[in-house]
Amino acid sequence: MTLKEYFSLETSGWKWYELLYLAACTLAILIPSLLAGDSAMAVVSATCGAISVVLTGKGKLGTYIFGGIQCALYAIISYKATFYGETLLNVFYLLPLEVVGFRSWMKHMNQQNAEVVKLKMSWKQRGIWTAVLAVGTLALGFALRHFGDAMPFMDAFTTVGTMIAFVLTVKRYSENWWIWIAINVATVIMWVGNVLEGGENASVATLLMWSVYLVNSIIMLVRWMREAGGRS
Secondary structure, eight states, rough: OOOHHHHHHHSSOOOOHHHHHHHHHHHHHHHHHHHHOHHHHHHHHHHHHHHHHHHHHHHTTTHHHHHHHHHHHHHHHHTTTTOHHHHHHHIIIIIHHHHHHHHHHTEEETTTTEEEBBBBBHHHHHHHHHHHHHHHHHHHHHHHHHTTTTSSSHHHHHHHHHHHHHHHHTBBBHHHHHHHHHHHHHHHHHHHHHHHHHHHOOOHHHHHHHHHHEEEEEEEEHHHHHOOOOOO
């Protein structure tokens, strides 16, 4: 794919209200974060994250570019806040998977609407992934508690859940949004506690970012389930 073809795909198929939604999500994070005096790193990370999740819902390749920037910065922010599970997840899993996701989606773009082709999972697949999520959360939670994580089992759930949801997103399964909703609820709670505690590592921008993620995941679940084709 040439650079010209990439930009053609990214800019095609947008409706006016989708562009308005993208702008609203971005500004909902950017303006309050700047007014709150949050760090430049947190503001850039949160803004890129907001753009990335909207592009994911739209099925655009740019999600992995903005997502890569967000992952790198969010890893640093999480480390400073002692959310070690989030840190490890972003450095050693999500960043490499951003590259994999870009290459995978590039092979499955619908040329008619310039969006990725969406799929549904079988009930057997849903059951298997749910079991993996439960077992993984418990195992990692005990490990993080041993290392003094601020919220070990909450952190473990968001970490394992994100690993699974990201794989399902790369595979283009619409069920990924169910997991993202649960993750976003848990992560909002986690960062609410961080902000209420205050201190130099409290991040209003990051809390706003995850709040936007939550709203977006609900909207995109409805859209992807409606647009998804057959099971694979």
